[in-house]
Structure formats: structure tokens, C-alpha cells
Amino acid sequence: MICKDMLVLELASVLAGPSVGQFFAELGARVIKIENAATNGDVTRRWKLKSEPANTDTPAYFCAANWGKESLPLNLSQNSDLEQLYSLVKQADMVIASYKPGDAEKLQVDYKTLQTINPTLIYGHLTGYGPEDERAGYDAVIQAETGFMYLNGESGGEPTKMPVALMDLLAAHQLKEGLLVALVQRERTGQGQYVQVSLVQAAVSALANQATNWLVAGQNPQRIGSEHPSIVPYGTVYNTRDNKQLVLAIGDDRQFERLSKALGTPEIAQDAKFKTNYSRVQHRQELNELLRQLIKNMDQDQLLQTLHKLHVPAGAVNSVADVFELPQARQMLLKHADTKPGVRQVAFRVGDEDPVQLTPPPAYKA
Template sequence: MDVHKGLFQDLVVVEFASVLAGPSVGQFFAEMGAEVLKIENIKSQGDVTRRWKLSSENPDTSVSAYFSSANWGKKSVCLDLAAEPVRELVHCIVRKADIVLASFKAGDAEKLQMDYNTLSQLNPKLLYGHITGYGSEVARAGYDAVLQAETGFMYLNGEKGGAPLKMPVALIDLLAAHQLKEGLLAGLYRREKTGQGQYVEVSLLKAAISSLANQATNYLVAGESPQRMGSEHPTIVPYGTIFQTSDEKELVLAVGDDRQFKTLCQVLGDAALGEEADFSTNYRRVQNRVALIQKLRKLVARFTQQELLQVLVEQNVPAGAVHSVPEALAQPLVQPQLLADQKNQPRGVRQIAFSSPDSVPLPLAMPPALGQHTVEVLQNKAGCLAVEIEKLAQKRLVFPAEQKKDN
């Protein structure tokens, strides 16, 4: 294996997925060296996120900022899966593929003959990763904001006494993406042993519930229904609490044990506070949360953000500045996580955040324009002649990027 081409350099991934969850999995495999073919619907003008644009973006480009969050390193093939001659070409591609990623709504995969039962007969070694809203037996489509509401995340998020809040990223989509990666990696391991492919399904519902973690067990074990607490933690104090410094900046504390709390008090110039009976143990701090937070706010407000953070970090007290997104992306340690364009300007974020001999960052092509690789893929993967592709394009069954739409 050429280590410079990635661990999955021999894998072919066919992506029928759109929006964020499935495409995130596709980009993960692209970052690991796989060839990822993104099949996009000509009738809907491709992945819907191509048109989810900020007011500051170019309205004429097919590559939006949102689309760029999960589509680096892929080849875009734009066509009409409802047309029989096109389906046959895609079936030719799937016969040579290793993984299919899908997020079809209930019944659509079967209607288009792109379901697992159909494709596995063409390719028994195929791994079919399917993201659904509520499971393949439920026709209802899944949307991240709705799942955040239905699984308790929105109820928990927000200030005490305030309204429920949606997370500012599509959290449930991302959780489902991680689950599907894990399932497919397990499937690849199984295939190495048995030679057989399999169907791997992840629902947004189950991915969300599995991630409720301690909030779920707070109810299941202790019988206490979790409530909104802002950024604070139900069983650790001070953990997640935001404080304002003398220069009107913000920092967060994440003190997880009694030793750290005593050190915090020493740094803040009130060592006696760490010895008081009401605050000396985490259990007592949870019981006396309000009184302690009031005292800490006054102490923290005597320092500037930078001077206090420097000492807290030196003394191994968990604390950090509250950053804006630009500030977060500007951190030196973050730079290897960013993807750059041809002018070496950061334009994307890598899906891979682990370090191993097989996770060496590979150069990735920028997110593709709609249909950018239609001709290349149909010729090289499906054996379609240029003249045949031209005929399909004239019938508006495929969309090569160089073809201009007149509608």
C-alpha cells in the first residue's frame, strides 16, 4: 500500500446521500484515500445544501459554504436515477464499488432500484450504509431540528427558566454520521473475515438517544428528570459555568475534583474558600451551587482574562476562553484540521480528528461543482462512450458540468 494515498486507497464509495450526515461519512472515507462518487439528482439540481447560502455568498455558484462542510475530495455525478438507461449505468458502477451511502426517504430506494436487496444481488460484497430518521420500517422522514426536539436535546439546551434551544450545528446529523462510520468500519472488518457485505442502518433517533449519556442515566438511575441549566453541569460545580473578567471577556471553568477546586481558590487569592465546609467537596458544592458561583464571580472579576487563564493553565486547573468561531479557527493547534483551497486559504474542516499512522492528512480536491465528474465517471466506471453520454445529456438524463442549463 502507498501510504501517501491513504489506507482506503482501493475502496470505491458511491454516495446517494445528501445534506450533512451521509456526506460527512463520504468525506471521512475520502480523507482516508477512498474514491468517493457523489451521485446527485438532476431533477432537484443536486444536493439541496448547494443552495443553502448565506446572504454574503455568490448566488450563481453550485458550491455553497454549507455544501463545503462535508463534500471535499469527492466526484460529482449528476443524473436522473428514474431513467432506466441511467440506472443501468449506475448499477455498473455499484458492481465495482465497496460501499454505498444512502439517505433515501422510505420507498424511494426501492422505486429507483438502489435499495440494498437489489444492489447486493449485483455485488454480494457491498456494504450498504443507510441513514434514516426513525428506522427503515417508519415512513416518516427525519430532520435534525425535529430530532433535537423529540430526543430531549432542545429541552435541555438553554438557560434555566428560558425557552428550549436548538444547537447551532446539526448535532443529531453529526452523531448519526459517527455511528454510521463505526458500523461501516465494523462491516469492513467482518467482510475481511467472511467476504460478505451487509446492510448497516443508523437512525437519527437512535443516534440521538445513545448520546444522551449521563443525562439519560440521571433519570433512569436516579429518577431525576434533567432540566435546563444553561452551561452549568448537574453534578459538578463549577463546571461549564461562564465568568466575566475585568476586561469584559469571558472564560469557562471545568473543575472536576476537589484538588482542582482548592487550587482554583488559591489562584483567585482566597485559599480559605476551598476549605469551607460548604464548598470543600463536590457534593457540597452542588448543594450550595448558587452561593459558590456568586463568590467566584466576584473573585474572577478582579483579573483580566489572559492573566487568569495563564495561571490556571499553569496550575492545571481546567479553564478556557470563550471564543468566537473565527477565534477558535485561528488557534495554532487547529491549523492542521483545516482544508485549504488552491491559494492556500482555509476553506473547510477535516472530518478526521484522530491521529494514527493511517490518518496522515492527504491532499483533497475542493468540493465539486454540480456534475463536474459526470463524463469521467460514466466513461471510466460504467464503460459509457462519449457519444452515449451526449445523447443522455440531450435528453436531460445526465448533467455534465460543462453543459449550461437553460432553465
């Protein structure tokens, strides 16, 4: 276990911070989730689907990021509870916090305070907008403010929120990276570290090529559905004869030649309008219409098998239920005899170590 004997204190709620806590639990750390006793714990204990029972305190949303943890309800405005936390800080390797700026200081659980108790402590702090902006960060708002909603959706349609809290997840990944760097630094220097990540900066960093489409090429990206602004065909959804759907991800001209052969029309790869990616981008609509006509006369499974044999990037459009029929997805399941499955945060393997067996998300015990 990579993080065996580590103690992580999670002073965070919802998704970003807790997913980082589960990440370290999966690596073998002991993770204690400090829940706010004044508000009956993590708010996601009350985020329930219509189909879930009213009396559950471990609904599906909470189970997305809280495997392998112990729950400790504390009211940090009370001295006795604060002292209980401080006693844990003395033993801890890491704190994960998600307070908006100023709140940690009011509660006396900020990095400067806790560092005086434990100088080797690594403190990861998630905020919405950074240390100078007191606004709380909510994923849907961050998606709107950082261009993701504007870019997501069909051309001519309304801006559309991503179906997962993607900004939370991006920030969580940034914090994991920062905390791992801080652990390496502590091994070298013996000193603790403060790692600060904001949702808005994590989102901006993830704009990637869409950012440079504006910064470098001077083109302000617009909504184009699932298509790609500079590669064709890439991401477009095509319907097959058996009422299923697939997408293509043709990254170079050789792949397009093989696609053309698989569709029984090798000549289109020699057409000057489609021969190169640049020309395909110029004639996007004409090519997409041609591909739609060809693909709608073929069955999904048969076509995908042919494309895969020819090393043409293509895949079925799966529902979430379909996803967990994939062998790779089934390897990501967290299982325990007493509860329904969850999903791992750790998606890598180091050496031949078997994944840590985690306990289910903890119930809330006031």
C-alpha cells in the same frame, strides 16, 4: 492511505451522509457523489448565507461535507441512468444512502437489489426514525423530540436548538463506526453487510448521563444553561475585568483547591459548603456568585495562564473566528489553491501517514 483503492458511492445529501463520504475520501477512498439530476443536485447547493453570491453552487454549507469527491448527476428514475449506477455498483466497496424508508426500493437502489449485483457490497443507510417509520428526519425536529432542545438553554428560558446539526453529526459518527466494523467483518468472511443508523437512536444514545439521570436517579433533567447537573463549577461562564469570558471545568476537589489558590482565596476550599463536589452542588448559587465576584477583578489571559500552570481546567469563550487561531484547529484545515479552506472530518492520526490532499468540493455539472 488507509482506504486506498476503495470506491465509495454516495447516495446521500445534506450533512450526515455526505460527512461520512468525506470521511472516507480523507482516508484515501475514491468517493463519487451521486446527485439527483431531477432536483439539480444536493439541496445544500442552494443553502446560502446572505453574504454569498446567488450564482454559487458550492456555498459554505455544501463545503462543510463534500471535499475530495467527484460529482455525478443521475436521474435514477430513468433506466439509462440507473444502469450507469449499477455498473459502478459492480466495482464499489460501499454505498452510503440517506433515503427515507421505502424510497430506495422504489428507485431500485436498496441493499437487497444492489447486493445481487455485488455480494461484497457494504451498504450504509441513514434514516430519520428507523426502517419502520416513513417520516423524513430533520435535525431540528430530532433535537426537539429527543430532549436536546428541552435541555438546551437558560433556566426559565425557551428550549434552544444547537447551533449545528448535531443529530446529523452524531448519526454520521455512528454510521462511520458501523461501516468500519462491516469492513473488518468483510475481511474475515468475504461477505457484504447492511448497516442501518437512525438519527433518533443516535440522538438517544448521546443523551449519556442525562439519560441515566432519569433512568437511574429518577431526576428528569431540566435546563440549567451551560452548567452541569452534578459537578460545580463546571461549564459556567464568568466575565473578566477586560470584558472577556472564560469557563471552568472543575472535575475533582484537588482542582478546586488549586482554583481557590489561584484566585487568592485558599480558605474557600476548606469551607464546609464548598470542600467537596457534593457540597458544592448543594450550594451552587452561593459559590457561583462568589466566583463571579473574584473573577471579574482579574484579566482573562493572566488568569488562564495561572490556571493552566496549576493544571486547573479552564478556557476562553471563543468565537468561531477565534477558534481557527488555535494551532489544533489550524491543523484541521483542508486547503487547496483554488478555493477557500474547509474542515477535516478525520480528527485522528494513524502512524506517521500524512493526511490525504483532497480536491475542493465539486461544482455541479448537469
